[in-house]
Amino acid sequence: MAFGLDAAGYFTQDGKRIWPVGANYWPGSAGVEMWARFDAVREEIARDLDLVKSLGLNTVRFFLRWQDFEPVAGKYDERTFANLRTVLGMFRERGLYAHPSLFVGFMSGGLFWPKWKNANLYSPGVMRERSVAFTKRAMGVISEFKDCVIAVDQGNELCCLAESSAALPEDVVGWCGDINAAIRSVWADAIIISGNEQNQVINDTGWRFGQQPGCDLYSMHGYPVPGWHNVMFDGMTDPFCQSLLPFYTKVARAYGPVMLQEFGTIVTFGAKQQRAYLEKMLPKALESGANGFLWWCMRDITAPVHPYMSHGFEGTLGLVDAAGKVKPGLEVFIEFCRSLATRPVSAVKGDAVGAVGVYLPAQYYQRNVPGAQNNPQQYSRWLIVANHLSEMLGHEVRVVRGDQALPADLETLIVPSILLSVPEAEAIAAWVKAGGKLLWHGVDPVNYGAAYIELLGALAVDYRQPKAVTWDRFTFDAFPRNMRVEIEPRGCTVVGRDEDGLPLLLTNTLGRGKVVAALPLVDEVIARAAPNFEVGRGWYEKVFALLKG
Missing domain, CATH: 3.20.20.80 (Glycosidases)
Incomplete structure (x- = not known):
């Protein structure tokens, strides 16, 4: 046998x-x-x-x-x-x-x-x-x-x-x-x-x-x-x-x-x-x-x-x-x-068309990796949050690997506060132009090159004091690399500004697709509040609605 x-x-x-x-x-x-x-x-x-x-x-x-x-x-x-x-x-x-x-x-x-x-x-x-x-x-x-x-x-x-x-x-x-x-x-x-x-x-x-x-x-x-x-x-x-x-x-x-x-x-x-x-x-x-x-x-x-x-x-x-x-x-x-003997075996739910993708970066592990920016101790927290809140809202979730081409049938992708490399940002921009919908949290403040500018429809114009900021009912006190970026719109729509008037949440139409981006480390703030996910759920409801709108 x-x-x-x-x-x-x-x-x-x-x-x-x-x-x-x-x-x-x-x-x-x-x-x-x-x-x-x-x-x-x-x-x-x-x-x-x-x-x-x-x-x-x-x-x-x-x-x-x-x-x-x-x-x-x-x-x-x-x-x-x-x-x-x-x-x-x-x-x-x-x-x-x-x-x-x-x-x-x-x-x-x-x-x-x-x-x-x-x-x-x-x-x-x-x-x-x-x-x-x-x-x-x-x-x-x-x-x-x-x-x-x-x-x-x-x-x-x-x-x-x-x-x-x-x-x-x-x-x-x-x-x-x-x-x-x-x-x-x-x-x-x-x-x-x-x-x-x-x-x-x-x-x-x-x-x-x-x-x-x-x-x-x-x-x-x-x-x-x-x-x-x-x-x-x-x-x-x-x-x-x-x-x-x-x-x-x-x-x-x-x-x-x-x-x-x-x-x-x-x-x-x-x-x-x-x-x-x-x-x-x-x-x-x-x-x-x-x-x-x-x-x-x-x-x-x-x-x-x-x-x-x-x-x-x-x-x-x-x-x-x-x-x-x-x-x-x-x-x-x-x-x-x-x-299991009689249960019909269907496709894994996360493989279904329409499943939301959570992004696993090309560089995930950091030890002995030259130029490593991400690490699993931190980034896994944000992946876990994005998966749970997406499922809470009724979405099937799949894991999308950054070291591979983006799946042809992928409709929506969440990048939860990862530090995206330039090649990854370029690949995602091409996917958005073809009709993809991107939810992007914690945009890397030192990577505002051509690919980032295209995705965001905005320029970085200053780095401001990294302090707790509030918009609507959401407060954020964590920023990527501990850097709070001031941006200037170049085609994007600013949806939310903090109390200093700085853009915090924006949308950008790119080709046939759409980007919803938040500058703070949204998923880190949500992870700290666990196991209370009510505020986090409210945030995800809002940004998913923006993606659809």
Whole structure:
């Protein structure tokens, strides 16, 4: 039985589309010590896989802890590799899909490496060499089970490792490529993914979309915990919270297929809150293009071992309780998974004609990028705001990549306070002239060259004190590069002026299209007010109306 990805980016088995649905897994009595305590948990693993099958789920992601397999550099524990073969055999016997993850590294708040690790994982040298060798050794076993291994995962949340951010971005890219080459040297047509999370969107850890060579698809992980995101929300019942993981999924899908490989509600005792979250989030993630759904995690962990002793809530995240019953509120996930078998698969909503585009700049990641102006820590906040408010107003939203030609069917584009390069501004101007409608916030004050002047229908004539200004009921105290520009109209219509009489909001007709531009960092001001989006909604209602008018 051969696994693949179809032209639309969804999993197939022998040419038929399938949905990987299930859970991430450690046995409850052992947790991360699964391989060290294998003889004691062998039967427990078998029972848990039987439970997975009985719930109508089909996929389990599990983890190889490197130190258990290679306790001494270059010396493998053959018994542990035999145990890996035993576990994979359990999947085969039950007709389940196995999704092994090769490098744990970061797990449940803890770090797990062999004691002999003495250098950055990604830097060329001994650690990369050992990584490649271990990958080939593990794949020697995994490749025996091509009929039940749906995909090979490089590792768990490698983007969360401090050494990812410490390494040169090109070394992270190089490690990724080397590991995938090692996988394919053993199993040429394996489906490969790297199990990363929302930091691919909101930070630059070296794990970047478009720069994971050899991966067939992207992963997305995420949880409804405000402090783990960069715009605030108020719990699982907050519609903004329910929009975040689907939006991260949407960004990943702009670069390729994407699997919702790890998600959950973190706290699993609030049935009402969990139902509210899952009933909204899961369909949104599906509409954003997710091709699989794996819960974190299958079982509560009762093992009194690190990291559960210092991160106690990590032991309570199970889909099922001690009796094997799905916890109240989490049955929504089971029902959603079962519905996928009969749910008609339509185009991803953001691909629909008429969907509003939010602009992802050609230069998004900033580390070691000459002349970098944008950064994901800041710009992702504004993307998130633009997506949420557009959806609040009933628009479907797509992610538009600035490193590609603008889609021919794109009608409306939002540039939420990005610093547009001259080539990008020129491309957008050509698109507007052909009939596009552009909403542009936070116009870059140092880029008022020919392309900007054409788009805006205005000249920059002075730089004024960057202070809080008000128009209508909207107050703005943030400006790009901390520079408040005074403009002089050259064909545009000034819609709003601040209390000093300076233009703040304008419209400009260009060719067959239209531009609505606001000079302050509108989306930053809205993001600061989150989770209260009422004023932001009022602003977006006004500017969308101007685009239509």
